[in-house]
Amino acid sequence: GAGVxxxxxxxxxxxxKDVELRCDPISGHTALYWYRQSLGQGLEFLxxxxxxxxxxxSGLPSDRFxxxxxxxxxxxxxxxxxxxxDSAVYLCAxxxxxxxxxxxxxxxxxxxxxxx
Amino acid sequence: RKEVxxxxxxxxxxxxxxxxxxxxxxxxxxxxxxxxxxxxxxEPKLLMSVYSSGNEDGRFTAQLNRASQYISLLIRDSKLSDxxxxxxxxxxxxxxxxxxxxxxxxxxxx
Numbered sequence: 001g002a003g004v005x006x007x008x009x010x011x012x013x014x015x016x017k018d019v020e021l022r023c024d025p026i027s028g029h030t031a032l033y034w035y036r037q038s039l040g041q042g043l044e045f046l047x048x049x050x051x052x053x054x055x056x057x058s059g060l061p062s063d064r065f066x067x068x069x070x071x072x073x074x075x076x077x078x079x080x081x082x083x084x085x086d087s088a089v090y091l092c093a094x095x096x097x098x099x100x101x102x103x104x105x106x107x108x109x110x111x112x113x114x115x116x
Numbered sequence: 117r118k119e120v121x122x123x124x125x126x127x128x129x130x131x132x133x134x135x136x137x138x139x140x141x142x143x144x145x146x147x148x149x150x151x152x153x154x155x156x157x158x159e160p161k162l163l164m165s166v167y168s169s170g171n172e173d174g175r176f177t178a179q180l181n182r183a184s185q186y187i188s189l190l191i192r193d194s195k196l197s198d199x200x201x202x203x204x205x206x207x208x209x210x211x212x213x214x215x216x217x218x219x220x221x222x223x224x225x226x
Binding site for chain 1: 160214218
């Protein structure tokens, strides 16, 4: 079946503009995660959605970052007033949270954000 | 102590070599353990789950030592295509239920 889909694959924006990144998880996966990865660095956790529970926002680096997950499926990560240090690859992952395959996260190809 | 620690490498090995990666984790309550692989400029992909009894998948063997909170990955008969960064992943963290190590970079040379 289809994997995790992210759009756009690349985004170039000017400092100070707002951007929206989209993630469409694997059908049936109840958990959705956003990570950020700067060049040559490890994964930085941003936010985690689990079903209808309140999201775990503990990884968001500032109040310029927010995310929504509508209808328990598609998620949008919004970065307001982008800064050059926001330039990174933004990765989305989804997983089951019960059963044999629980906890295994499947990643999308990411959105490469460049802030000029 | 970091939640998941790995030697960043790089490990530079010739084709055919055997190479071992180690990982330690801090949360003794962790229940799920994985190795992921990330190729350059690509997303991470699951390589294998790690079970208490140890498990093998072809040239890859994973071991878990709960008492020492230690996970290992052994790659035998290395191929050029094994060149990648290997991420140790542990459950039970406070953030998003999986904690990713920063990865160990492997480069297999002809």
